[in-house]
Amino acid sequence: SQTIHQWPATLVQPVGSPLSLECTVEGTSNPNLYWYRQAAGRGLQLLFYSVGIGQISSEVPQNLSASRPQDRQFILSSKKLLLSDSGFYLCAWSVAATDTQYFGPGTRLTVL
């Protein structure tokens, strides 16, 4: 069966520090991968999605970037965190050509 992992589970970082969040999927090949942010009172916002290695599409301009160095690995990064980057970050995957997305456990990021 397929599983999705995210780490770390929680993170507290100072403003201006770098960020790296990792997401990996097991049990499937060539998944579509997604990064979402959930901020208080703002629902789920799609940040990035990827349909293959090295293929990243950004949904909103922001302080963050994403990379997909391997088929089942998706990384969310920032060079300098802002207070507004705080939130709950969710990674999701779907089988190509389907629409059902399966979510990871999330990373709670607090920027102080």
Place this chain on the structure above:
Amino acid sequence: AQSVTQLGSHVSVSEGALVLLRCNYSSSVPPYLFWYVQYPNQGLQLLLKYTTGATLVKGINGFEAEFKKSETSFHLTKPSAHMSDAAEYFCAVSDKWGGTSYGKLTFGQGTILTVHP
């Protein structure tokens, strides 16, 4: 472009009462519709989905939803609420696979369900 409106950011019911969470969507093509549930500090879990076929969809934990094209609605119901149903619920819409959509989901703002004993 798709959009989703969830009526009521908070819904409160008594244990054993009917649960009704409302979702209306807007889509330029026949939609795929989803309901997800999120427990505190956890990821989203798929409850049920509608793609094609039967308009009444049954999901996990006794939930079901009915796709009504004429009303552009996909309301979530459960006949009898349980304390363990307390969570946040998200309705989502996806345009069909193909073109440049890549199966992206548009989520509603969420409805927090509280269940009182």
